[in-house]
Every structure is written in C-alpha cells, then in structure tokens.
Amino acid sequence: xxxxxxxxxxxxxxxxxxxxxxxxxxxxxxxxxxxxxxxxxxxxxxxxxxxxxxxxxxxxxxxxxxxxxxxxxxxxxxxxxxxxxxxxxxxxxxxxxxxxxxxxxxxxxxxxxxxxxxxxxxxxxxxxxxxxxxxxxxxxxxxxxxxxxxxxxxxxxxxxxxxxxxxxxxxxxxxxxxxxxxxxxxxxxxxxxxxxxxxxxxxxxxxxxxxxxxxxxxxxxxxxxxxxxxxxxxxxxxxxxxxxxxxxxxxxxxxxxxxxxxxxxxx
Numbered sequence: 044x045x046x047x048x049x050x051x052x053x054x055x056x057x058x059x060x061x062x063x064x065x066x067x068x069x070x071x072x073x074x075x076x077x078x079x080x081x082x083x084x085x086x087x088x089x090x091x092x093x094x095x096x097x098x099x100x101x102x103x104x105x106x107x108x109x110x111x112x113x114x115x116x117x118x119x120x121x122x123x124x125x126x127x128x129x130x131x132x133x134x135x136x137x138x139x140x141x142x143x144x145x146x147x148x149x150x151x152x153x154x155x156x157x158x159x160x161x162x163x164x165x166x167x168x169x170x171x172x173x174x175x176x177x178x179x180x181x182x183x184x185x186x187x188x189x190x191x192x193x194x195x196x197x198x199x200x201x202x203x204x205x206x207x208x209x210x211x212x213x214x215x216x217x218x219x220x221x222x223x224x225x226x227x228x229x230x231x232x233x234x235x236x237x238x239x240x241x242x243x244x245x246x247x248x249x250x251x252x253x254x255x256x257x258x259x260x261x262x263x264x265x266x267x268x269x270x271x272x273x274x275x276x277x278x279x280x281x282x283x284x285x286x287x288x289x290x291x292x293x294x295x296x297x298x299x300x301x302x303x304x305x306x307x308x309x310x
Contacts, residue, residue, distance in 0.1 A: 044065065044067055044068035044069070044088050044089065044224075044227055045068065045069050045071065045086070045087045045088045045089075046061070046065065046068045046069065046070045046071065046087070046088065046089045046090070046227070047070075047071050047072075047073060047078040047081055047082065047087040047089070047090035047091065047092075048061070048070060048071070048072055048078070048090070048091045049072070049073070049074070049075050049078065049091050049111075049214060050072040050073060050074065051075075051119070051182045052119075052186075052249050052253060052260065052263070052264070053111050053119055053182070053213075053263075053264075053268055054091060054111055054214065055238065055245045055249060055264075056235065056238030056239055056241070056242060056245060056264060056268075056270055057091060057109050057111070057231070057234060057235050057238055057270060058070060058072075058091075058234055058238070059234055059237050059238030059241050059245065060233075060234055060237045060238070061230065061231070061234040064230040064233050064234050064237075065226075065227055065230035065231075065234075067226070067227075068227065068230075071087070074139045074166075075091075075092060075093045075139055075141065075142075075214060076093070076138070076139045076140075076141050078090040078091065078092050079092040079093055079096040079141065082096075082217065082218075082219070083096075085219070088218060088219075088222045088224070088227075089106060089216060089217070089218045089222065089224055089227055089231075090216070090217060090218075091111075091214050091215070091216055092214060092215070092217050093141040093142035093143075093213065093214055094110075094142050094212045094213060094214060094215055094280060094283070095141050095142040095145045095146075095283075095287065095292070095293060096141060096142075096217070097215065097217050097298060098283070098284045098287055098288070098293040098294070098298065099284070099288065099293035099294025099295060099296050100294070100296060101296040101297075101299070102219055102220050102221075103217045103218070103219060103220065103299065104217065104218055104219075104220050104224075104299050104300070104301045104304070105215050105216065105217055105272070105298065105299065105300045105301060106216050106217060106218045106224050106227070106228045106231070106301045107215070107216040107228050107231040107232055107235075107272070108232055108271055108272045108273070108302070109215075109216060109231050109232055109234070109235035109270055109271070109272065110212050110213075110214060110215040110216070110270060110271070110272040110276065111212070111213045111214040111215070111268060111270065112210050112211060112212040112213065112268070112269045112270070112271075112272070112276050112279075113200035113204075113210060113211055113213070113267060113268060113269060114200075114204065114210045114269050115200055115201055115204050115267070116198045116200055116201040116267055117198060117199065117200030117201070117211075117213070117267050117268070118185070118186055118198065118200075118263055118267045119181060119182055119185045119186050119263070119267070120140075120143045120146075120179075120180075120181050120185060120198070120199040120200060120213070121179070121180050121181075121185045121196060121197065121198055121199070122147050122177055122178070122179050122195075122196070122197035122199060123170055123177065123178045123179075123180070123189065123191075123193045123195075123196055124176060124177035124178075124193055124194050124195040124196070124197075125176055125177065125193060125194055126176045126177070126194055126195075127194060127195065128151065128154075128155050128157065128177075128195055128197075129155045129156075129157060130176070131151065131155075131157050131159050131176045131177045132157075132159050132160060132176055133159055133160045133161075133162060133174075133175040133176045133177070134147070134148075134151075134159040134160070134161055134162065134175055134176065134177050134178075134179065135161075135162045135163070135164040135173040135175035135177070135178040135179065136161055136162070136163060136164060136179050137164050137166075137179050137180050137181045137182070137185075138163055138164060138165050138166050139166065139181060139182065140179055140180075140181045142213050142214065143179060143181045143199060143213070144161075144179060145283075145287050145292050145293070146199055146203065146211070146283065147179050147197075147199060148290065148292065149283070149286045149287055149290055149292070150199070150202060150203070150206070152290050153286060153290075154206070159176065159177070162175050164178060164179075164180075169189070170189045170191060171189065171190070171191055177195075186253070186255065186263070187254065199211070200267070203279075207279065207282060209275060209278055209279035209282060210269065210275050210276045210279045211279050211283070212272065212276050212279060212280050212283075215272060216228075216231050220299075224301070228301065235270050235271075238270070239270060242261060242264045242265055243261055245260075245264065246258075246260035246261035246263075246264060247260075247261075277298075277300070280298060281298060284298060
C-alpha cells in the first residue's frame with residue numbers, strides 16, 4: 044500500500060505515527076498537487092489530496108474521517124490584492140494551490156462577478172515578484188506576512204465561514220474505488236488521533252524550520268485547523284462542490300464517502 048501525504052505543517056498531525064500504525068504501507072511526502080497527480084495515475088493507492096480533486100469524480104472514494112479543515116481563519120491560505128476586489132483583472136496562483144485556487148475563483152465570481160486572468164506563481168517566487176492585481180499564497184509560506192502593503196487581504200477560511208456559515212475542507216484522504224483500503228482507513232483515523240494528542244511536540248519539532256515560534260505553530264495547529272470530517276464539514280464540501288460546478292471548475296458527479304456507502308449497503 045502506497046500512501047501519499049502532504050509535507051506542509053498543516054498535515055503533520057494526520058501522519059503522526061502512521062508508518063507504525065500502517066506497517067504494511069509505504070508513506071511518501073510531497074506537495075498536494077503532485078500527490079493528486081500520482082493518485083490519478085495509479086502511483087499511489089491512498090493520498091491526502093486537495094478536496095477539489097475529489098469533486099466531480101465518480102471513481103474516487105473519501106476513505107477516512109480525518110481531514111484538514113478550518114472553522115474560521117486558517118492563516119495559511121491568503122489572498123493579497125493590490126486593488127479593490129471588484130477591480131481585480133489578473134490573479135497569480137500559488138503553484139500548489141488547487142483547492143484554494145478553486146475557492147478564491149468561486150468567491151470572486153459569486154461575490155464580485157470577477158473572473159480574472161490566471162497566472163502561475165512558482166514556489167520559489169515571492170509576492171513582490173508578481174505584478175498581478177492579486178496573489179494567492181498557500182501553505183507554510185502564507186504564514187509570513189509580506190512586506191508590501193495591500194488594498195485587501197483575505198484569509199480564505201475566515202471569508203468562507205463569514206459568507207456561508209460552514210467549515211471549509213482543504214484536503215482529505217481519497218483512494219480510487221478499485222483499491223482495497225481495509226485496515227488502512229482505521230490507521231489514518233488513529234494517526235489523526237495520535238497527532239492531535241502530540242500537537243505540542245509536533246509544533247516544537249517543526250516550528251524553527253519554518254521561521255515560526257513553537258507557540259505560533261501550536262496555536263496554528265490547535266486554533267486554526269480542524270482534523271475531523273464531520274457532518275458540518277461534509278455540508279461545507281457539498282456547497283463548495285455545487286458552487287465550483289456552477290462556475291465550470293469541476294464536474295457534477297456526487298461526492299462519495301466510503302462510510303456512507305457502507306452504511307447504505309448494510310441497511
């Protein structure tokens with residue numbers, strides 16, 4: 044079993060002890076967009092992928108109740124705009140930002156009627172190296188405020204909650220339907236539970252490499268993120284799917300949760 048997980052701080056609690064909990068598996072760390080591509084091409088059996096990659100796909104199952112979600116400010120997904128949002132004509136997107144890219148496009152279209160020209164922002168480039176009207180940053184580098192002053196700054200988790208009243212799910216564990224994940228799904232949930240217990244240790248271990256204090260990293264993992272895919276999170280996902288489909292970003296095939304399918308089959 045080949046399991047792909049994200050290398051960002053926000054996903055560390057989901058893979059804590061996973062190698063021991065799933066000794067039958069090989070755990071590989073990479074960027075979210077690469078994991079999604081590898082899962083699609085069969086190079087991975089299970090992967091923590093951007094939630095947008097599961098939308099409109101009838102060959103994927105969401106196989107765990109562990110996820111990366113937020114119930115408000117997320118701190119690691121930011122839109123910086125040099126103009127009022129209704130005047131944005133060009134948008135630079137962080138190279139790894141598939142779900143966040145879809146989310147910001149949905150929100151600009153639905154709230155401001157804006158559909159900007161899209162430009163890439165390579166991982167090695169900073170905000171100041173882009174002349175786009177607005178720039179989307181995700182992950183660890185979004186946790187540091189840029190030196191430039193902007194007209195508008197959006198924390199996308201905060202804006203989504205204020206707009207919809209629902210949590211937002213950025214990433215979740217998915218597998219192709221043909222893959223047998225028996226035993227692995229339980230390990231993923233157990234790793235999440237262990238990771239949540241060890242957040243102080245994870246923060247202490249990871250903070251300095253990211254230029255953060257241990258306290259800052261711990262607050263981020265505790266206050267800004269949520270790791271359980273409950274009913275509110277699923278409703279948020281379904282609304283995001285509906286809006287993304289309306290804007291032509293994904294197909295309309297329904298989301299498929301493994302636990303809901305198994306419940307249906309046994310009743």
